Amino acid sequence: xxxxxxxxWLLWLLVAIAAMFYWRGLTSQYFSYxxxxxxxxxxxxxVVSAIVFSLMEVLPGDCAEKYIAYKSxxxxxxxxxxxxxxxxxxxxxxxxxxxxxxxxxxxxxRGDLGFSCAKRQSVNLxxxxxxxxxxxxxxxxxxxxxxxxxxxxILSAFSINKSWxxxxxxxSKREKIINSIGLSFNKFLDLQLRLISYLGLALPNFLLxxxxxxxxxxxxxxxxxxxxxxxxRNVPWFGNSGFEFDKLWDFFGHIWLPxxxxxxxxxxxxxxxxxxxxxxxxxxxxxxxARARGVTGMALWGGYPVRHSIxxxxxxxxxxxxxxxxxxxxxxxxIGLTDSAALLIEALAQTNDQELAAGILFxxxxxxxxxxxxxxxxxxxVDPRVRISVLGS
Numbered sequence: 001x002x003x004x005x006x007x008x009w010l011l012w013l014l015v016a017i018a019a020m021f022y023w024r025g026l027t028s029q030y031f032s033y034x035x036x037x038x039x040x041x042x043x044x045x046x047v048v049s050a051i052v053f054s055l056m057e058v059l060p061g062d063c064a065e066k067y068i069a070y071k072s073x074x075x076x077x078x079x080x081x082x083x084x085x086x087x088x089x090x091x092x093x094x095x096x097x098x099x100x101x102x103x104x105x106x107x108x109x110r111g112d113l114g115f116s117c118a119k120r121q122s123v124n125l126x127x128x129x130x131x132x133x134x135x136x137x138x139x140x141x142x143x144x145x146x147x148x149x150x151x152x153x154i155l156s157a158f159s160i161n162k163s164w165x166x167x168x169x170x171x172s173k174r175e176k177i178i179n180s181i182g183l184s185f186n187k188f189l190d191l192q193l194r195l196i197s198y199l200g201l202a203l204p205n206f207l208l209x210x211x212x213x214x215x216x217x218x219x220x221x222x223x224x225x226x227x228x229x230x231x232x233r234n235v236p237w238f239g240n241s242g243f244e245f246d247k248l249w250d251f252f253g254h255i256w257l258p259x260x261x262x263x264x265x266x267x268x269x270x271x272x273x274x275x276x277x278x279x280x281x282x283x284x285x286x287x288x289x290a291r292a293r294g295v296t297g298m299a300l301w302g303g304y305p306v307r308h309s310i311x312x313x314x315x316x317x318x319x320x321x322x323x324x325x326x327x328x329x330x331x332x333x334x335i336g337l338t339d340s341a342a343l344l345i346e347a348l349a350q351t352n353d354q355e356l357a358a359g360i361l362f363x364x365x366x367x368x369x370x371x372x373x374x375x376x377x378x379x380x381x382v383d384p385r386v387r388i389s390v391l392g393s
Contacts, residue, residue: 113359141263153274184273200268318371
């Protein structure tokens with residue numbers, strides 16, 4: 001019995017979460033909504049798994065052919081009968097639907113992502129910590145982009161309809177000079193931000209990475225490629241004297257490059273998005289009504305257009321993660337990383353390892369759908385407009 005539960009732990013975990021939401025949903029309309037979103041997320045993952053598995057099957061070749069090709073390189077004579085026997089042994093002679101159902105059942109029961117033909121081991125072992133490395137790269141890049149884009153996007157929206165000079169006849173000459181300096185500074189900063197955002201949208205990430213690496217080369221400094229320098233790559237984190245803080249500083253000296261590069265275009269896009277959302281909200285009637293009641297300055301902007309512009313931005317975190325991850329593979333190759341994004345490029349372009357590529361793509365979809373589920377649940381809990389629209393109270 002213990003062995004049965006250990007081999008099906010993931011299924012029971014999913015069922016337990018659904019049962020908890022159902023039990024709470026009997027007395028709470030909110031948890032009934034969360035249960036609905038949870039079941040919808042699981043259904044979406046099922047559809048995504050079918051799409052990803054089918055797309056990987058379109059690629060030429062299969063595990064049997066790769067394994068036989070490997071044996072042929074060892075001097076063995078291979079016939080078509082050997083290939084057919086190997087394909088039957090791996091179950092590749094069965095219809096696509098049956099193989100997909102087996103892949104999904106193994107995935108749903110115990111989180112098994114399949115077998116990597118190129119690595120000659122399970123996809124779980126082949127990935128190891130690489131996917132978590134990619135995950136934290138993307139999360140750090142998103143944090144970097146939001147940290148810059150949200151405040152400066154709001155500032156850009158605040159300055160869009162402002163003039164360079166204060167022409168209010170009610171202000172004194174001194175007040176006009178002081179206000180004009182502030183307005184000119186804001187307008188100039190807005191122009192710089194818009195230029196940076198346009199460059200971020202137009203300049204490919206890998207080209208930015210190459211430019212930074214060339215700057216280091218021309219300066220005669222070692223380029224911050226990979227995760228560590230040669231000096232610290234094989235040094236353990238804990239030595240005879242304790243924790244190696246020098247290795248940590250070396251890690252920080254390299255990790256900033258992929259975070260900055262993949263966060264560059266995300267920051268540019270978020271600047272444009274925040275600016276457009278705040279400008280759109282600031283032109284609505286409820287803002288004019290608040291202004292007519294005497295609400296002005298930061299109280300007006302912070303309490304109305306800015307506050308109501310954050311929800312759509314928060315709800316797009318999952319899609320932003322996917323967008324950042326899409327930029328990561330080619331950047332990982334340029335910088336010399338060995339995370340799951342670089343492994344995806346290897347699986348698709350070099351080794352044609354379908355199950356490894358399918359596993360990575362499914363994990364990305366899992367993160368995106370999970371983030372969307374979490375943001376939907378949180379927004380329904382904290383935003384009155386969402387509560388009214390989805391809960392009816």
